[in-house]
Amino acid sequence: MRHLSKSFAGLKAVDDVSLDLSVGEILGLIGPNGSGKTTLINVMTGLLEKSDGSVVIDGTEVTTFAPHKVARAGLARTFQTIRLFKNLSCIENVESGAVGVGTSRRRAARRAAELLDEVGLGDCASRAASSLTFGDQRRLEIARALATRPKFLLLDxxxxxxxxxxxxxxxxxxxxxxxxxxxxxxxVDHDMRLMMNLCDRLHVLNYGRTIAEGTPEAVRNDPQVVEAYLGSAVA
Ligand SMILES: Nc1ncnc2c1ncn2[C@@H]1O[C@H](COP(=O)(O)OP(=O)(O)OP(=O)(O)O)[C@@H](O)[C@H]1O
Ligand SMILES: [Mg+2]
Structure with missing residues (x-):
């Protein structure tokens, strides 16, 4: 992502943000409420139009692609508010991810069964998605994203x-x-214990702008980050 910006009627929700994400790593995006994290993911995945800048996946610029084309280019996501097909079964939900990127129904069914096992929901295949606990629904949503065989997974x-x-x-x-x-x-997550334990690197936004990036240890001690959080959440 290079110099990405997104404005809503004069409000710069994302302001000139550049970041790199490589295969094999986990990058954490943190920042106070309203700092632009979800907007950044929405622009990356084609749900919102950018105001400026570019998103490139393996040399292909996807910045103007519609969401389904971004998915085919290798970007998968989950949503801050869970968006499952509540009345469909768990396996149908995961299949929908694969079918959405052009996989045949047969292969989608096989892939979905494998992924459900991997996320520990193999026994729930035929149950309605809405019958799962909240935590299981979160993993089901991730399984659906993985069913698109992404290169990059964005978790809000x-x-x-x-x-x-x-x-x-x-x-x-x-x-x-x-x-x-x-x-x-x-x-993206506000649970600092999770983020500090999980992420290889952290990127910090405040009012849409990058204020710090680096290892969790370095970012935790960065004065600008501490100030943005008023010394609370990252302590
Ligand atoms: N569709 C929209 N129209 C107008 N303003 C928006 C829209 N979406 C987001 N905003 C504004 O853009 C800013 C960034 O919002 P965003 O949802 O990206 O923040 P966030 O970092 O994801 O916050 P949170 O941690 O609460 O999820 C906020 O000021 C928000 O009110
Ligand atoms: Mg958000």
Missing amino acids: EPAAGLNEEETDVLLSFLRPLPMSKAIGILI
């Missing part, structure tokens, strides 16, 4: 609403993914 607050135990399940599930799936992960 996957730990929101999870208790400490469920967050630990999520942490141990996410940690090996970059290597096992050969993907890069960009994760």
